[in-house]
Amino acid sequence: MKNNGIQLITNGKRLDGRTARDMRSIKITPNVVKNAAGSASIEWGNNKIIAAVHGPTEALPRHTANPDRAVVKCRYMMAPFSSSEEHGRAGMNRRAVEISKVTAEVFENVILLDQFPGTEISIYVEVLQSDGGTRAAGITCASVALALSGIPMKDLPYAVSVGKVGNDLILDLDKIEDNYSEADMPVAILPRTNSIVLLQMDGAMTKEQFKEGLAMVIESGKEISRIQKEAIRAAYQEPEKEKAHM
Amino acid sequence: MRTITNEFMRERIAAGIRNTKRGNMSYRKVIVNTGNLPNAEGSAEAIIGDTKVIAGIKVDASTPMPDTPEEGNLTTSAELLPMASESYDVGPPTPESVEFARVVDRGIRHGNIIDMSRLFIEAEKVWGIYLDLYVINYDGNLFDAGTLAAMAALATTRMPRFEDGKVIRDASMKRMQTGNIVTSCTFAKVLDKMLLDPDSAEESIAKARVTIANDGNELHAMQKGMGGSFSPAEINELISATFESSKELRGIIKKSIGD
Numbered sequence: 001m002k003n004n005g006i007q008l009i010t011n012g013k014r015l016d017g018r019t020a021r022d023m024r025s026i027k028i029t030p031n032v033v034k035n036a037a038g039s040a041s042i043e044w045g046n047n048k049i050i051a052a053v054h055g056p057t058e059a060l061p062r063h064t065a066n067p068d069r070a071v072v073k074c075r076y077m078m079a080p081f082s083s084s085e086e087h088g089r090a091g092m093n094r095r096a097v098e099i100s101k102v103t104a105e106v107f108e109n110v111i112l113l114d115q116f117p118g119t120e121i122s123i124y125v126e127v128l129q130s131d132g133g134t135r136a137a138g139i140t141c142a143s144v145a146l147a148l149s150g151i152p153m154k155d156l157p158y159a160v161s162v163g164k165v166g167n168d169l170i171l172d173l174d175k176i177e178d179n180y181s182e183a184d185m186p187v188a189i190l191p192r193t194n195s196i197v198l199l200q201m202d203g204a205m206t207k208e209q210f211k212e213g214l215a216m217v218i219e220s221g222k223e224i225s226r227i228q229k230e231a232i233r234a235a236y237q238e239p240e241k242e243k244a245h246m
Numbered sequence: 247m248r249t250i251t252n253e254f255m256r257e258r259i260a261a262g263i264r265n266t267k268r269g270n271m272s273y274r275k276v277i278v279n280t281g282n283l284p285n286a287e288g289s290a291e292a293i294i295g296d297t298k299v300i301a302g303i304k305v306d307a308s309t310p311m312p313d314t315p316e317e318g319n320l321t322t323s324a325e326l327l328p329m330a331s332e333s334y335d336v337g338p339p340t341p342e343s344v345e346f347a348r349v350v351d352r353g354i355r356h357g358n359i360i361d362m363s364r365l366f367i368e369a370e371k372v373w374g375i376y377l378d379l380y381v382i383n384y385d386g387n388l389f390d391a392g393t394l395a396a397m398a399a400l401a402t403t404r405m406p407r408f409e410d411g412k413v414i415r416d417a418s419m420k421r422m423q424t425g426n427i428v429t430s431c432t433f434a435k436v437l438d439k440m441l442l443d444p445d446s447a448e449e450s451i452a453k454a455r456v457t458i459a460n461d462g463n464e465l466h467a468m469q470k471g472m473g474g475s476f477s478p479a480e481i482n483e484l485i486s487a488t489f490e491s492s493k494e495l496r497g498i499i500k501k502s503i504g505d
Contacts (some may be wrong), residue, residue, distance in 0.1 A: 033329050033383050034296045048283060050382065051327035075328065075336055080378045081286040081302025084415065087376040088304075091324055124329040126380070129283045129299065 318365020
C-alpha cells in the first residue's frame with residue numbers, strides 16, 4: 001500500500017479543501033508562443049504548462065514520413081525547475097518518453113491526418129511547474145493549441161485523472177494525492193462521443209470503482225470542455241480597445 | 247524570396263530604417279516579470295519584443311568543486327525549446343544553446359552577483375545554484391533576454407535551509423543576498439551599421455554580433471559571434487553605448503525585483 005499514514009480525506013474534505021468531485025481551478029490562455037502555428041498555456045491548480053503546435057511540415061527524417069497521412073510527433077518534457085523539490089535532470093527520462101507517446105496517440109485520433117500526407121505535426125508540451133496531473137493538463141492544453149493552429153480536428157479532447165483514497169474516488173489528483181493514493185487513473189476523452197483516447201491506471205480498483213471513476217471523468221469533462229472552448233473563442237475576440245474604433 | 251527580403255532589409259538599414267521603425271541604438275519593448283513559478287526557488291520571464299525567455303532557479307545541497315571546497319557553485323543550462331522557432335530541433339544541446347548558456351553564465355558569475363563563499367554549508371557540502379534558461383519564443387537577441395531573466399530570477403531567489411541532513415523548502419525561506427545588477431547589450435553589425443537588440447531577421451543578415459555585459463561600473467563579459475569582425479573603434483563605441491543603454495535595463499530589473 002502506498003498510503004503510509006497521510007490522511008488525504010478528513011470529514012469529506014481533501015487536504016486543499018476540495019470535495020471528492022471538485023477539480024482544481026483551470027485557466028487557459030491562448031496564443032502564447034508567436035512562432036508556433038497554435039499555442040496555449042494552462043494553469044491547472046499549481047500546474048503551469050505551455051503547449052505549442054508546429055506544422056504540418058515535411059516529415060523529417062524522411063523514413064518517419066507516411067505517404068498516406070501526417071504523422072503526429074509529441075514531446076512532453078518537465079523543466080528542471082518545475083518541481084517544488086530538488087533540481088530535476090534536463091532532458092527526457094523514460095516517463096517523459098512514455099507520456100509523449102500516449103499524448104501523440106490521443107491526437108492521432110482527432111486530427112484529419114489523411115489531408116496532409118508525408119508531413120509531420122509536432123506537439124510540444126513543456127511543463128514549467130508541476131503539481132500532479134501534468135499529462136492530463138498537457139493534453140487539455142495541447143487540444144486548444146491544436147485547434148488554434150487551424151489543423152482540422154474531429155473533436156477537442158480533454159483529460160483529467162481520477163484516483164482512490166480508502167474506498168473513496170477522488171477527481172483530479174494533486175501531487176500529494178498522487179503520491180499517497182491507492183490508485184491513479186488519467187483518462188482522455190473525445191467529448192462528442194465519449195470515446196476513451198487515453199487510459200492509464202496504477203494501483204488497485206474494483207470493476208465498480210472503475211465505472212464510477214470514468215463517470216466522474218465524463219461529468220467533469222463538461223466543465224473542462226467549456227473552459228477549452230472559451231479560450232479558443234477568446235483568441236478570436238478583438239480586444240476591447242479596437243472594438244471602440246469600429 | 248528570402249534573398250529579395252534580405253536585400254530589401256539591407257537597403258532599408260543602409261537608409262537608417264529598421265523593421266520595427268526604431269532607432270539603431272534602441273531596444274524593442276522590454277518586460278521583466280518575477281516569481282511566476284513558485285515551485286522554483288527563483289523565477290523570472292524576460293520579454294524583448296517577441297523574444298521570450300524564462301529563467302528558473304533551483305537551490306540544492308551539492309558537493310563543492312575540488313578547487314573551491316568552501317564555495318557554492320552555479321550551474322547554468324539552456325534549452326532552445328523546439329516550440330520557440332522552426333529552426334530549433336529536439337535533441338541534445340546544440341552549439342548555439344551551449345554558447346547562450348555560457349555567455350549568460352559568464353556575465354552572472356563574473357558580475358559578483360552571488361557571493362559564493364556564503365553558500366558553504368559544511369565540509370563537503372555547499373549550496374548549488376541551478377540556473378535553467380528556457381527559450382519559449384525566439385525573435386533574436388537571446389543573450390540580453392537570458393541575462394535579464396537570469397538576473398531577475400537570482401535576485402528574487404529564496405534560500406532553502408539545511409537541517410539534519412535535509413534540504414528544507416518552506417514559506418519561511420528568505421531571499422538570497424545578491425550584489426550587483428548585471429545586464430548585457432547585444433549589437434549586430436549589418437553593412438556598416440550597428441544595431442542594438444537585433445531581431446531574428448536582422449540577426450539573419452548580420453555579419454557579426456557582439457554581446458557586452460556590465461554592472462554600470464565595469465565590464466563583466468563579452469562575446470563576439472558570427473563570421474564577421476569589428477574594428478577596435480567600433481568596439482569602443484559599442485562599450486560606451488552599452489553603459490548608456492544598460493541604465494534603462496537596470497531600471498527594469500530593479501522594478502521587477504521590487505528594489
